[in-house]
Amino acid sequence: MFGIKQDFICELPKKYYTLSNYEKGVARWCPGCGDHAVLSAVQRLCREEQLPPEKTVFVSGIGCSSRFPHYMNTYGFHGLHGRAFPVACGVKFRRPDLNVFVITGDGDCCSIGAGAWIHAIRYNMNITTILFDNQIYGMTKKQTSPTSRIGTVSNTHPTGSVLPPVNPLQTSLGMANASFVAQTADWVPGHLFATLKAGYEHPGFAFIKVIMRCSKFMGPLVEEMTTNRDAVSILTHENGIQPDEGTLRAFKNHRAHDPSDINAARELAEDKEVSYLGLFFQDKEAMRYDLYGAHNLGFSPEEKISAVNAQLDKYAV
Amino acid sequence: MKISAIVNQFKANFMEDGNGSLAAASPQTSDRLVLKEHILEIVSDSGEGAQKAGQSFGAVSAKMGNGVWTVEIIPADIQPPPRTKESASGIRIRFGSEKITNAGDEADVLVAFNEIVPYTRIEQNVYREGTIVLIENKWATDESRDIRQSYATAIEDFKSRGFVVYEIPMEEECLRLTPNPKKGKNMWVLGMLSHIYDRDLDKAAAQIEYTFRSKSKAVVDSNLQLLQAGYDWARENLSLRYRIPSIEASQELVVMNGNEALSFGIQAAGIELCSMYPITPATSTSHHLAECIQSSGGIIHQAEDEIAAVGFAIGASYAGKTSVTITSGPGLALKTEFLGLAVMAEVPLVVIDVQRGGPSTGLPTKVEQSDLLAVLYGQPGDSPKVVLAPSTIEECFHFVILARKIAESFRMPVILLSDANLATGVQPFPRPELREEWLSPPVDQSPWKEGVTAYDWDEKTGLSQRPVPGQAGGEYTLTGLAHSSAAKVTYLPEINQKTAALRSRKLATFGRTLKPPRIHGDEEGRLLIVGWGSTRGAIEEAVDRAREQGGRVSSLHLRFLSPMEPGLKDIFRRFDKVMTIEINYSDSPDDPMITPENRRYAQLAWLLRAQTLVDVDCFSNVHGQPLRPGKIFARIQKELNQ
Ligand SMILES: Cc1ncc(C[n+]2csc(CCOP(=O)(O)OP(=O)(O)O)c2C)c(N)n1
Ligand code: SF4
Ligand SMILES: [Mg+2]
Numbered sequence: 001m002f003g004i005k006q007d008f009i010c011e012l013p014k015k016y017y018t019l020s021n022y023e024k025g026v027a028r029w030c031p032g033c034g035d036h037a038v039l040s041a042v043q044r045l046c047r048e049e050q051l052p053p054e055k056t057v058f059v060s061g062i063g064c065s066s067r068f069p070h071y072m073n074t075y076g077f078h079g080l081h082g083r084a085f086p087v088a089c090g091v092k093f094r095r096p097d098l099n100v101f102v103i104t105g106d107g108d109c110c111s112i113g114a115g116a117w118i119h120a121i122r123y124n125m126n127i128t129t130i131l132f133d134n135q136i137y138g139m140t141k142k143q144t145s146p147t148s149r150i151g152t153v154s155n156t157h158p159t160g161s162v163l164p165p166v167n168p169l170q171t172s173l174g175m176a177n178a179s180f181v182a183q184t185a186d187w188v189p190g191h192l193f194a195t196l197k198a199g200y201e202h203p204g205f206a207f208i209k210v211i212m213r214c215s216k217f218m219g220p221l222v223e224e225m226t227t228n229r230d231a232v233s234i235l236t237h238e239n240g241i242q243p244d245e246g247t248l249r250a251f252k253n254h255r256a257h258d259p260s261d262i263n264a265a266r267e268l269a270e271d272k273e274v275s276y277l278g279l280f281f282q283d284k285e286a287m288r289y290d291l292y293g294a295h296n297l298g299f300s301p302e303e304k305i306s307a308v309n310a311q312l313d314k315y316a317v
Numbered sequence: 318m319k320i321s322a323i324v325n326q327f328k329a330n331f332m333e334d335g336n337g338s339l340a341a342a343s344p345q346t347s348d349r350l351v352l353k354e355h356i357l358e359i360v361s362d363s364g365e366g367a368q369k370a371g372q373s374f375g376a377v378s379a380k381m382g383n384g385v386w387t388v389e390i391i392p393a394d395i396q397p398p399p400r401t402k403e404s405a406s407g408i409r410i411r412f413g414s415e416k417i418t419n420a421g422d423e424a425d426v427l428v429a430f431n432e433i434v435p436y437t438r439i440e441q442n443v444y445r446e447g448t449i450v451l452i453e454n455k456w457a458t459d460e461s462r463d464i465r466q467s468y469a470t471a472i473e474d475f476k477s478r479g480f481v482v483y484e485i486p487m488e489e490e491c492l493r494l495t496p497n498p499k500k501g502k503n504m505w506v507l508g509m510l511s512h513i514y515d516r517d518l519d520k521a522a523a524q525i526e527y528t529f530r531s532k533s534k535a536v537v538d539s540n541l542q543l544l545q546a547g548y549d550w551a552r553e554n555l556s557l558r559y560r561i562p563s564i565e566a567s568q569e570l571v572v573m574n575g576n577e578a579l580s581f582g583i584q585a586a587g588i589e590l591c592s593m594y595p596i597t598p599a600t601s602t603s604h605h606l607a608e609c610i611q612s613s614g615g616i617i618h619q620a621e622d623e624i625a626a627v628g629f630a631i632g633a634s635y636a637g638k639t640s641v642t643i644t645s646g647p648g649l650a651l652k653t654e655f656l657g658l659a660v661m662a663e664v665p666l667v668v669i670d671v672q673r674g675g676p677s678t679g680l681p682t683k684v685e686q687s688d689l690l691a692v693l694y695g696q697p698g699d700s701p702k703v704v705l706a707p708s709t710i711e712e713c714f715h716f717v718i719l720a721r722k723i724a725e726s727f728r729m730p731v732i733l734l735s736d737a738n739l740a741t742g743v744q745p746f747p748r749p750e751l752r753e754e755w756l757s758p759p760v761d762q763s764p765w766k767e768g769v770t771a772y773d774w775d776e777k778t779g780l781s782q783r784p785v786p787g788q789a790g791g792e793y794t795l796t797g798l799a800h801s802s803a804a805k806v807t808y809l810p811e812i813n814q815k816t817a818a819l820r821s822r823k824l825a826t827f828g829r830t831l832k833p834p835r836i837h838g839d840e841e842g843r844l845l846i847v848g849w850g851s852t853r854g855a856i857e858e859a860v861d862r863a864r865e866q867g868g869r870v871s872s873l874h875l876r877f878l879s880p881m882e883p884g885l886k887d888i889f890r891r892f893d894k895v896m897t898i899e900i901n902y903s904d905s906p907d908d909p910m911i912t913p914e915n916r917r918y919a920q921l922a923w924l925l926r927a928q929t930l931v932d933v934d935c936f937s938n939v940h941g942q943p944l945r946p947g948k949i950f951a952r953i954q955k956e957l958n959q
């Protein structure tokens with residue numbers, strides 16, 4: 001064509017991925033389960049970011065939510081209860097080219113996997129974590145979860161649970177080297193998507209807590225959460241999450257919060273009356289262990305052999 | 318070489334004859350008692366450097382062409398009070414004209430830095446009548462009456478035990494050269510021993526240079542002076558003069574302990590990630606790796622616990638970089654669930670278990686071979702996997718390379734069982750010639766073959782190829798749930814039955830590649846001893862001794878424990894009796910309450926009984942000590958005389 005020089009021709013991606021490139025099978029969650037909404041949002045995110053399915057890995061633990069990878073047409077690792085974090089970190093450590101997501105439930109993450117969870121925050125690898133917090137054990141049929149509110153009636157506490165719940169936001173914000181902590185809700189699709197996108201784009205360990213509906217076991221709570229819009233407030237800031245107009249209109253309570261202010265973030269996380277949706281804290285400069293893990297990749301066989309030989313020299317008789 | 322420059326320098330200062338070489342200064346060997354081998358122990362308070370002296374002595378002996386086995390005596394506490402039994406820290410060096418494969422029986426010579434520390438070892442019966450004791454004599458004139466008394470009592474006691482005691486003015490002599498003899502006494506002792514055993518002083522000096530390479534020149538020089546002083550003192554004052562002939566090795570050798578050999582094996586196998594959590598006696602492998610793996614393109618991850626350590630390794634393996642995790646008993650217990658996942662989902666993985674005494678925290682620094690059944694059957698459900706046990710330090714190196722290959726070819730975890738005996742034993746072996754084919758291949762990122770599932774099992778062998786993230790078209794979700802060849806979760810009875818069979822079949826397929834084990838001794842006879850792991854040297858030495866006296870005994874050593882080497886039943890039939898010798902617990906037939914029916918056997922014996930239906934007996938203990946050839950010999954004699 002006239003005037004178009006060779007170097008102006010941009011390289012188009014070989015393939016454009018559509019939603020169907022990320023979809024696999026029919027999700028077997030209960031109707032009305034919040035997990036469906038997150039699945040759709042994640043598939044949308046993959047398309048929006050044009051993530052090559054072969055370069056994308058979803059790692060999960062065990063639970064209803066942890067079935068998630070089976071419904072993604074990417075690589076997946078549906079491992080052990082509570083152990084998604086070490087697996088995901090192991091995947092990422094020597095494979096910086098892979099996009100890694102962790103899918104975990106409140107029992108999976110905050111109970112059996114708590115040790116691995118807080119260390120994953122500290123490792124701050126470039127991984128997007130989605131905590132499906134439905135405040136109950138869904139998979140094993142309604143046992144108290146560490147995030148269940150006091151008085152939650154469950155099969156292990158028929159007269160109501162007695163311990164105060166773990167606050168995953170507070171815990172994350174309290175851990176050394178935390179770099180991205182956000183909250184959203186499965187029934188606010190615009191906000192959910194914007195949060196996932198911000199988390200994916202964050203250079204480090206993005207911890208996204210999604211307030212989830214378990215329609216099967218937590219009906220009254222779901223009802224309360226989804227109808228009482230006054231109990232929700234949207235965090236706003238130019239460096240925060242930018243939800244769609246619809247979300248901002250539907251939820252009247254807004255609160256300005258600078259995500260670089262960790263003390264303010266901690267105060268918001270402790271608020272028992274209001275659930276804030278948005279970005280609590282972000283630090284793009286936090287030390288990243290995945291960069292350390294990938295710093296000496298790609299040695300040639302000759303380099304490896306000569307390094308080992310040099311070491312052996314010291315042991316030579 | 319600058320070593321010789323320094324040697325020359327102190328030679329000029331401390332020897333009357335400044336011109337002659339050090340070798341020329343050493344006495345004629347004709348007045349020396351020629352021995353086939355000797356066992357030497359150096360025991361001090363923790364922190365006095367007995368181990369350093371012994372390691373140097375061992376290295377020098379190896380360099381001179383002697384066969385050598387050294388093993389450290391490690392205090393159980395971190396800061397034990399000095400002059401207590403708990404404080405005993407030291408080293409045993411067995412060296413001889415021929416290859417040495419184990420730590421041996423009672424020591425011939427003991428060097429003690431005080432009179433208390435030997436008692437730890439006396440309680441373990443490692444000395445005999447006639448053992449020569451070279452003891453620091455400064456305690457005889459200590460200002461404390463209690464100490465003087467204690468010393469005098471101990472010396473009397475040593476003599477009454479038949480030890481031959483030499484009281485040595487170690488500190489007094491060192492004080493001539495250094496104001497702080499506690500720091501340098503060990504090198505003076507090394508000098509003394511170098512004279513007693515006619516060691517090459519140039520080599521000893523070179524060894525000191527190497528040991529203190531990160532220290533200042535002043536430190537190196539001071540240690541070299543002490544070495545020379547100890548040597549000279551022994552020449553003038555001691556009549557003990559031995560010679561242990563050696564043949565300068567024709568092959569290039571390396572000398573290291575089993576944990577270092579594992580570390581080298583990991584690197585020579587091209588394994589790029591070791592994910593671990595510190596635990597004795599496995600940790601020193603990680604220490605060595607931490608020092609050098611980055612230079613060979615790998616990295617170490619210290620995880621938050623053993624569960625995370627194995628999970629991390631499995632994650633990396635799943636992503637194409639077959640990884641290793643290193644642990645010991647308690648850590649192995651924590652890794653159990655992930656091991657089951659690696660079996661079920663067919664993830665290649667290398668697990669190294671440097672066994673120690675158990676159960677629970679048990680004997681952290683002591684040897685035991687008691688994780689065999691745990692690795693085989695520790696996971697709920699059927700969990701076939703390959704289990705290897707190196708029997709020498711050299712095998713610690715080569716078996717890691719083998720383990721990675723098996724893990725990748727057979728898509729399963731491979732467990733390597735070492736133990737505290739191999740971990741701390743130091744032995745020279747031929748320097749391995751590293752090969753490119755030992756290294757793991759680069760991660761395959763080519764598109765996945767269309768129409769091939771993630772578990773496209775070959776019905777005959779159970780084998781399949783695995784897609785690795787990055788391979789377009791191979792996308793699948795790995796799961797620990799029962800799954801079909803397309804990695805789809807399924808609970809169909811026939812599929813679960815079939816996939817279990819296929820996983821088991823891989824083991825059989827691998828087993829078909831193995832040869833029957835080599836028998837040490839005659840192919841038939843009265844008694845066959847079966848061992849595994851680190852006991853090989855001691856067992857074969859005891860068998861040789863018994864055979865020299867006409868005993869019709871042979872031994873075989875299993876290095877593959879799952880699957881086992883073939884042909885065992887046929888071999889066992891050719892012997893009147895088969896008995897395992899192991900370092901783990903078994904009921905003794907004459908213990909109270911024990912009958913032939915309820916007797917609990919040693920771990921390999923259980924397996925062999927089940928596998929061969931032969932009435933395999935066992936001889937085992939949990940003393941936490943390496944098995945001594947003398948003890949095994951006595952047991953063999955007892956069996957043969959029955
Ligand atoms: C080691 C282990 N312990 C217990 C279980 C049983 N288990 C499976 S899922 C689950 C709880 C899941 O709850 P949560 O993480 O909140 O996920 P949800 O089902 O609510 O999405 C439990 C206890 C298991 N699979 N493994
Ligand atoms: S039980 Fe609850 S969490 Fe599980 S699928 Fe049903 S609604 Fe969802
Ligand atoms: Mg839950």
